Amino acid sequence: MDAVDLHAEAWEGIRRGYEAGRLAHAYLIVGSSRGNALHFVESFLKLLFCKSAERPCNECGGCRRVETHKHIDTMWLEPQSKARQIKADEIRALVHRMSQTSFEGGWKAGVILNADCMNANSANALLKTLEEPPQKSILLLVTDSPQALLPTIISRCQKIVLSAGFASNVSTEAWRLPLMNILHDFPPANGLAASRLAVQLKGLFDGLKAEISTAVEEDLGRSEESLEEAKLKEILDARTGARLKEVQAEVFRVMLDWQRDVLVLASGGEYLIHSEHKDTLAKQAELHTQGSALQAVRILEELTQRLNRNIPDLQVFDEALRRLIR
Numbered sequence: 597m598d599a600v601d602l603h604a605e606a607w608e609g610i611r612r613g614y615e616a617g618r619l620a621h622a623y624l625i626v627g628s629s630r631g632n633a634l635h636f637v638e639s640f641l642k643l644l645f646c647k648s649a650e651r652p653c654n655e656c657g658g659c660r661r662v663e664t665h666k667h668i669d670t671m672w673l674e675p676q677s678k679a680r681q682i683k684a685d686e687i688r689a690l691v692h693r694m695s696q697t698s699f700e701g702g703w704k705a706g707v708i709l710n711a712d713c714m715n716a717n718s719a720n721a722l723l724k725t726l727e728e729p730p731q732k733s734i735l736l737l738v739t740d741s742p743q744a745l746l747p748t749i750i751s752r753c754q755k756i757v758l759s760a761g762f763a764s765n766v767s768t769e770a771w772r773l774p775l776m777n778i779l780h781d782f783p784p785a786n787g788l789a790a791s792r793l794a795v796q797l798k799g800l801f802d803g804l805k806a807e808i809s810t811a812v813e814e815d816l817g818r819s820e821e822s823l824e825e826a827k828l829k830e831i832l833d834a835r836t837g838a839r840l841k842e843v844q845a846e847v848f849r850v851m852l853d854w855q856r857d858v859l860v861l862a863s864g865g866e867y868l869i870h871s872e873h874k875d876t877l878a879k880q881a882e883l884h885t886q887g888s889a890l891q892a893v894r895i896l897e898e899l900t901q902r903l904n905r906n907i908p909d910l911q912v913f914d915e916a917l918r919r920l921i922r
């Protein structure tokens with residue numbers, strides 16, 4: 597079910613606020629960063645970035661880019677290291693991008709998932725933006741443990757409490773390292789290298805699909821023993837597909853953040869999301885002009901849109917990576 601249906605009351609408040617031009621600059625959304633609250637955030641962003649009159653339409657380019665976490669005017673942050681901390685540098689990068697003009701001339705949004713993972717320095721880096729929010733900017737903080745946030749943060753956000761969500765089946769650790777290995781080999785130098793990366797990317801998703809399918813099957817085995825085989829298979833496929841789509845969106849978001857970091861460096865900027873990989877990013881940026889780095893971001897954005905159109909995944913990856921050759 598859509599987040600919009602699940603949280604009708606909270607959603608109605610946001611929708612009316614949007615129409616009346618009375619949205620707050622910052623919201624604290626209490627719920628699961630992988631489940632209900634994530635879906636709520638996506639619906640919220642679609643409202644801002646939808647290009648149709650009846651918004652959100654869930655079909656236009658704006659809505660689709662939100663869904664795949666690839667909208668160029670939305671910045672996503674979540675704890676990435678083993679220590680599960682959101683670092684002050686990452687917050688500063690987000691604050692900096694929020695202070696610049698939007699790429700598409702409309703809203704700018706910053707989303708912080710698991711916002712309780714901000715340490716004191718990170719929270720302080722965020723406070724200034726909460727006190728003096730840039731024009732047409734919205735900050736969405738998501739957490740299931742609001743009590744872990746600084747009171748000064750909480751008091752500056754409008755709070756939305758969602759009902760319980762569902763757990764995630766696959767941990768970030770399952771894909772983060774293999775993905776980083778792939779990204780470190782960006783951009784491919786020739787067709788052979790592009791094909792090799794495409795096969796690696798396909799392998800990453802195949803592995804994730806198998807893992808998700810097993811986890812979903814275990815859940816089903818526990819809860820739905822009375823169902824007949826065919827029905828069970830149908831539910832299994834549907835849930836695996838839905839969960840895989842969510843994980844794919846996370847993976848592509850990290851890829852896009854990476855390529856955007858290259859763009860930042862190629863444009864002479866310095867604030868990076870993947871700041872721990874600065875040296876590698878700088879080497880990749882040297883291979884680009886500002887224009888080609890922007891083009892590379894666009895290619896990755898298009899990649900996800902093509903994935904859902906009955907073209908074999910490997911072909912989509914291969915074609916995209918060939919276009920990235922430098």
Ligand SMILES: [Zn+2]
Nearest residue numbers: 646653656659
């Ligand atoms: Zn739309």
